[in-house]
Amino acid sequence: MLSQESLKLIDVEVAKYPSDQKQSAVMAALRIAQQEKGWLARETIDAVASYLDMPAIAAFEVASFYNMYDLEPVGEHKITVCTNLPCALSGGVHAADYLKQKLGIEFNETTPDGKFTLKEGECMGACGDAPVLLHNNHKMCSWMTTEKIDQLLADLAK
Amino acid sequence: MSARNLILADLDGDRTWRLQDYLARGGYAALKKIIAESTPPADIIAEVKASVLRGRGGAGFPTGLKWSFMPRSFPGAKYLACNSDEGEPGTFKDRDILRYNPHSVIEGMIIAAYAMGCERGYNYIHGEIFEVYDRFEEALAEARAAGLLGDKILGSDFSFDLFAHHGYGAYICGEETALLESIEGKKGQPRFKPPFPASYGLYGKPTTINNTETFASVPFILRDGGETFLNYGKPNNGGTKLFSISGHVNRPGNYEIELGTPFSELLEMAGGMRGGRKLKGVIPGGSSSPVVPADIMMDCTMDYDSISKAGSMLGSGAVIVMDETTCMVRALERLSYFYFEESCGQCTPCREGTGWLYRVVHRIEHGLGRPDDLDLLNSVTTNIMGRTICALGDAASMPVQSFVKHFGDEFAYHIEHKTCLVPDDVQREGSKIYVGPSC
Numbered sequence: 001m002l003s004q005e006s007l008k009l010i011d012v013e014v015a016k017y018p019s020d021q022k023q024s025a026v027m028a029a030l031r032i033a034q035q036e037k038g039w040l041a042r043e044t045i046d047a048v049a050s051y052l053d054m055p056a057i058a059a060f061e062v063a064s065f066y067n068m069y070d071l072e073p074v075g076e077h078k079i080t081v082c083t084n085l086p087c088a089l090s091g092g093v094h095a096a097d098y099l100k101q102k103l104g105i106e107f108n109e110t111t112p113d114g115k116f117t118l119k120e121g122e123c124m125g126a127c128g129d130a131p132v133l134l135h136n137n138h139k140m141c142s143w144m145t146t147e148k149i150d151q152l153l154a155d156l157a158k
Numbered sequence: 159m160s161a162r163n164l165i166l167a168d169l170d171g172d173r174t175w176r177l178q179d180y181l182a183r184g185g186y187a188a189l190k191k192i193i194a195e196s197t198p199p200a201d202i203i204a205e206v207k208a209s210v211l212r213g214r215g216g217a218g219f220p221t222g223l224k225w226s227f228m229p230r231s232f233p234g235a236k237y238l239a240c241n242s243d244e245g246e247p248g249t250f251k252d253r254d255i256l257r258y259n260p261h262s263v264i265e266g267m268i269i270a271a272y273a274m275g276c277e278r279g280y281n282y283i284h285g286e287i288f289e290v291y292d293r294f295e296e297a298l299a300e301a302r303a304a305g306l307l308g309d310k311i312l313g314s315d316f317s318f319d320l321f322a323h324h325g326y327g328a329y330i331c332g333e334e335t336a337l338l339e340s341i342e343g344k345k346g347q348p349r350f351k352p353p354f355p356a357s358y359g360l361y362g363k364p365t366t367i368n369n370t371e372t373f374a375s376v377p378f379i380l381r382d383g384g385e386t387f388l389n390y391g392k393p394n395n396g397g398t399k400l401f402s403i404s405g406h407v408n409r410p411g412n413y414e415i416e417l418g419t420p421f422s423e424l425l426e427m428a429g430g431m432r433g434g435r436k437l438k439g440v441i442p443g444g445s446s447s448p449v450v451p452a453d454i455m456m457d458c459t460m461d462y463d464s465i466s467k468a469g470s471m472l473g474s475g476a477v478i479v480m481d482e483t484t485c486m487v488r489a490l491e492r493l494s495y496f497y498f499e500e501s502c503g504q505c506t507p508c509r510e511g512t513g514w515l516y517r518v519v520h521r522i523e524h525g526l527g528r529p530d531d532l533d534l535l536n537s538v539t540t541n542i543m544g545r546t547i548c549a550l551g552d553a554a555s556m557p558v559q560s561f562v563k564h565f566g567d568e569f570a571y572h573i574e575h576k577t578c579l580v581p582d583d584v585q586r587e588g589s590k591i592y593v594g595p596s597c
């Protein structure tokens with residue numbers, strides 16, 4: 001179900017914990033699985049759970065508790081923009097409005113071509129860089145003026 | 159009292175985070191001395207106590223005292239955890255410590271593990287800063303290769319290994335027992351205390367949890383002495399501290415200063431007020447700390463005691479600056495939404511109460527407020543506070559109480575006139591996209 005490459009990465013995570021605590025690696029394993037598949041379908045979560053010898057329901061609980069796991073399909077590029085107060089004071093909301101207008105979608109929607117999904121985020125611990133957004137969970141983009149947003153979207157649309 | 163870099167000393171952004179750079183700055187000297195002299199663990203804890211280092215994660219608990227709670231001799235594993243789950247709105251200091259000076263945290267954790275006899279540690283890193291997590295893994299590999307981590311550190315009998323664990327989007331995992339649950343591979347739901355982590359922590363074993371900045375302060379204390387550190391601050395408020403300044407200033411960013419530095423000086427370091435506009439209020443210690451009106455704030459010094467006298471908390475050192483273009487109702491609405499979203503849902507007063515707070519502030523902001531809404535808000539907060547498993551319930555309530563207390567007129571205006579006191583276009587202009595000179 002998961003690629004050999006993903007399983008190898010998961011093994012590295014499992015080795016960080018005491019040998020009787022494999023479940024500790026579930027957050028990393030779900031992240032690795034999501035990176036491979038794009039989102040976490042029920043079968044993917046089940047595969048992670050069985051690889052870690054834990055009940056499928058326990059892995060599902062984790063996947064649904066943490067916001068960065070996607071339990072529904074998302075576009076090729078998921079953009080999460082922080083609108084919490086510190087960011088909002090330096091244009092976080094303006095940046096979000098600009099993204100909505102450019103992409104023609106609201107939060108939690110995906111463009112019809114399946115390219116972009118837009119999400120509203122909470123504090124990313126980078127408020128000094130406002131406006132900030134995350135591309136596909138892991139790439140942080142700082143000081144996102146409208147010009148830089150244009151550039152980012154153009155690069156990603158290629 | 160002024161700017162002073164201990165943690166951030168001699169850093170050059172992304173260029174100086176590697177082991178060789180840290181060694182060149184005098185890094186790992188404290189650890190090497192401890193190993194060479196076989197310093198008794200109790201002496202290390204005494205030195206940390208002498209520094210009056212207080213936890214930098216929010217609660218300000220004395221670090222040396224916390225370390226002394228760990229059982230000395232325990233048959234089995236003891237653990238150490240670093241809390242880098244920085245998600246308290248306004249706080250972004252741990253990210254800079256980790257990406258620019260990761261070995262200071264690693265050295266601080268090794269020393270702490272030596273002092274408390276921990277065999278294994280985890281650094282729990284906020285999922286949203288994944289690039290920092292990757293870098294921390296590299297720094298760990300450097301330390302392992304140099305014999306600073308792992309079996310028989312620097313040829314001694316002391317062994318300790320350290321690993322990185324990432325979060326994936328849950329503010330509540332910053333609460334220390336939720337963090338432990340999360341490392342165990344579960345939902346991040348806080349545990350009842352007692353038992354405290356020092357007796358029942360990770361995997362049920364004695365565990366100490368400290369903030370990233372707390373650990374990063376330790377090497378200096380052991381190298382230059384606890385008293386030197388204390389003297390950089392003021393009595394009962396030892397050392398330097400990083401402050402993350404966001405909001406309506408000219409140069410948002412992190413500033414390391416001596417505790418006790420006047421707020422006015424810190425504001426100047428951050429370039430002063432954006433567009434020369436007037437200060438309205440400051441949230442001095444992260445979104446959970448009560449808001450302080452401008453005139454009171456301008457008289458404060460930046461330390462635990464002064465901010466607490468002003469009716470707030472130094473918290474995580476996240477200073478959110480709001481000028482006269484800010485609608486205080488809208489500001490509170492956004493914060494209340496955050497706590498409602500992030501409540502883990504375990505306790506009824508928090509789960510239901512945060513929803514109530516958000517809905518009531520939301521309806522005031524949107525012109526649907528009722529005359530008795532301010533009383534309602536206050537009564538909801540009293541029903542939450544002190545009745546929950548963890549401090550998120552209080553964290554959600556304190557902003558509401560303080561905003562209503564200090565800016566009650568603005569809330570009353572909203573309810574009566576069904577619109578903001580500050581015109582919408584003024585608000586939008588005041589908080590438009592602004593990137594300071596740092597980028």
Ligand SMILES: Cc1cc2nc3c(=O)[nH]c(=O)nc-3n(C[C@H](O)[C@H](O)[C@H](O)COP(=O)(O)O)c2cc1C
Nearest residue numbers: 213214215241243244245332333334368369372549
């Ligand atoms: C809701 C909530 C969120 C918290 N978030 C953090 C956090 O992001 N980082 C942190 O160090 N402490 C956070 N804390 C405080 C921790 O529970 C704990 O007190 C701290 O990590 C202890 O470290 P220290 O003594 O070095 O400050 C949070 C507490 C609560 C109740």
Ligand code: SF4
Nearest residue numbers: 502504505508546548
């Ligand atoms: S106070 Fe809120 S966040 Fe904390 S345990 Fe209770 S429900 Fe969860």
Ligand code: FES
Nearest residue numbers: 082087123124127
């Ligand atoms: S509020 Fe946006 S990153 Fe902190």
